[in-house]
Amino acid sequence: MAELSGIFFRENVRFNHDLHLTAKEYLGMMFETSIWRTTAMVEQARFTADVVVLGGGPAGMCAAIAAARAGAKTILVEQGGSCGGMATQGLVGPFMTCYDRKGERMIIRGLFAEIVDRMVAKGGALHPSQVRAGTPYTSWITVGHDHVTPYEPECLKLVVDELLTEAGVQVLYHTQFLRPILSGNTLTAVEVASKAGVERIEGRIFIDGTGDGDVAARCGVPYEMGNEELHQIQPATMFFQICNVDAAKLDADIAANRDNFYRKDGVNYRSFHWYVSKAREAGDWTLNRVSLGLFRMPKDDEWCVNTTRILNVDGTDNVSLTYAEIEGRRQADEVFRFLKKYVPGCENAKLRATASYVGIRETRHMRGDYRLTAEDLVACKVPEDSIALASNSVDIHGRFGPSSTQYIPIEGDYYGIPYRCMLPVGVENLLLAGRCVCADSPAAAAIRVMPPAMAIGQAAGTAAAMAVKNGGTPRTVDASALRAELVKNGACL
Numbered sequence: 001m002a003e004l005s006g007i008f009f010r011e012n013v014r015f016n017h018d019l020h021l022t023a024k025e026y027l028g029m030m031f032e033t034s035i036w037r038t039t040a041m042v043e044q045a046r047f048t049a050d051v052v053v054l055g056g057g058p059a060g061m062c063a064a065i066a067a068a069r070a071g072a073k074t075i076l077v078e079q080g081g082s083c084g085g086m087a088t089q090g091l092v093g094p095f096m097t098c099y100d101r102k103g104e105r106m107i108i109r110g111l112f113a114e115i116v117d118r119m120v121a122k123g124g125a126l127h128p129s130q131v132r133a134g135t136p137y138t139s140w141i142t143v144g145h146d147h148v149t150p151y152e153p154e155c156l157k158l159v160v161d162e163l164l165t166e167a168g169v170q171v172l173y174h175t176q177f178l179r180p181i182l183s184g185n186t187l188t189a190v191e192v193a194s195k196a197g198v199e200r201i202e203g204r205i206f207i208d209g210t211g212d213g214d215v216a217a218r219c220g221v222p223y224e225m226g227n228e229e230l231h232q233i234q235p236a237t238m239f240f241q242i243c244n245v246d247a248a249k250l251d252a253d254i255a256a257n258r259d260n261f262y263r264k265d266g267v268n269y270r271s272f273h274w275y276v277s278k279a280r281e282a283g284d285w286t287l288n289r290v291s292l293g294l295f296r297m298p299k300d301d302e303w304c305v306n307t308t309r310i311l312n313v314d315g316t317d318n319v320s321l322t323y324a325e326i327e328g329r330r331q332a333d334e335v336f337r338f339l340k341k342y343v344p345g346c347e348n349a350k351l352r353a354t355a356s357y358v359g360i361r362e363t364r365h366m367r368g369d370y371r372l373t374a375e376d377l378v379a380c381k382v383p384e385d386s387i388a389l390a391s392n393s394v395d396i397h398g399r400f401g402p403s404s405t406q407y408i409p410i411e412g413d414y415y416g417i418p419y420r421c422m423l424p425v426g427v428e429n430l431l432l433a434g435r436c437v438c439a440d441s442p443a444a445a446a447i448r449v450m451p452p453a454m455a456i457g458q459a460a461g462t463a464a465a466m467a468v469k470n471g472g473t474p475r476t477v478d479a480s481a482l483r484a485e486l487v488k489n490g491a492c493l
Helices: 002-011 023-043 058-069 110-121 153-167 214-218 247-256 273-281 318-342 374-378 441-447 450-470 479-488
Strands: 047-054 074-077 170-172 176-183 186-194 197-208 223-225 240-243 262-264 267-269 294-296 303-305 350-354 364-366 386-390 394-397 405-408 415-418 430-432
Touching: 047 058, 047 170, 047 450, 058 074, 058 110, 058 153, 058 197, 058 450, 074 197, 110 153, 110 450, 176 214, 197 214, 197 450, 214 364, 214 430, 240 318, 273 318, 303 318, 318 350, 374 394, 374 441, 386 450, 386 479, 394 441, 415 450, 430 450, 441 450, 450 479
Parallel strands: 047 074, 047 197, 074 170, 197 430
Antiparallel strands: 176 186, 186 197, 223 364, 240 303, 240 350, 262 267, 294 303, 386 415, 394 405
């Protein structure tokens, strides 16, 4: 402490020169001043709103836009410097399918479709209607990858900023949720931290768009972490992008090896596993993967790489996340070197970027009024209070071992995601949005992807605005009226 005091004193001696205080006195004064300023800020809210959205990922950003468009004064809190979450900061792409299982009808529309259309107009995305399974845009995968949406993350940042501004959302970037302030079972405010210090944001309705259910968990809502029955949690992935790829040469190599694609023993052997085997024999591949996920982006020479796999990562723990970031970048470097050495067309590739945040597939599954199950999805149930349709298969990474991926296809064309999944038990004015909604681990492995998350977010924002207008809570919102409002705003139900 003495050494620290001396350093602090020396660094700030210019402020103390006229006061002639000792280091101890100066530190005491600064400490008291800091406490006073922090307390003063927390005691009086700097921001108030009808709807407060915590987290600006795919669900949170759509929730904020929808709430503001519906007339609610809305604040969006995001810890990073842009919205989009894993879609931008995590470089996760492409958007998975928004069509029915047959690939005949686009069933996720509304804000998702509006965002896609704006990106297409700017040249930053391909419309999903143009993208079929088994193409370079799907890493030549056929199962569950029909009508995906290749996009440019930088374009998505710009489009979402435009939509938020147009809707009148007050966006607070670089602002971290700290803790909820409750009065009984009602959330009255949240404390956040930023460069300005610790501050309070008051609101009437709150939306947890953190992905991990941070707000709900700190409100005391019970949850399941991963798949507690199997003691498993899906692995994390560090996405990265490369450019200067000879796409024609790459396509030709795939065509020549097309017969090598197969699935065996729960392991998805896909593109480039023949090169992975050679690299492993030569000591150039140490990853617990047997193949490579390489997805073409809107520009032919730019590709997104989904290959790294980091096991046993707790996405709610900073120590575990730090390990995942470091190990993920190490794996990304190994995969990049592999591409340049072994894969035709990638000899002159350049590393464009690694993700700012490691990709997290699974953390908390919050407890809500209804628990969506894998059985519901496979049977293609569409409850009366469904606020979104989806057709994504159950997609569990690491289910049968480190290198495995389990796919469970649905039996019909689509299933419904009920509004009740978004209502957390124990808190009356809080909505869940995104992958933290109430679902068992296998069901969450299907609806965690971005198009359903955006649809859920739009429903959350719309419901929040309706609750504000009616002077009630999310549980008092009539599901039929909510569905009608969503359809009015472009949703497919």
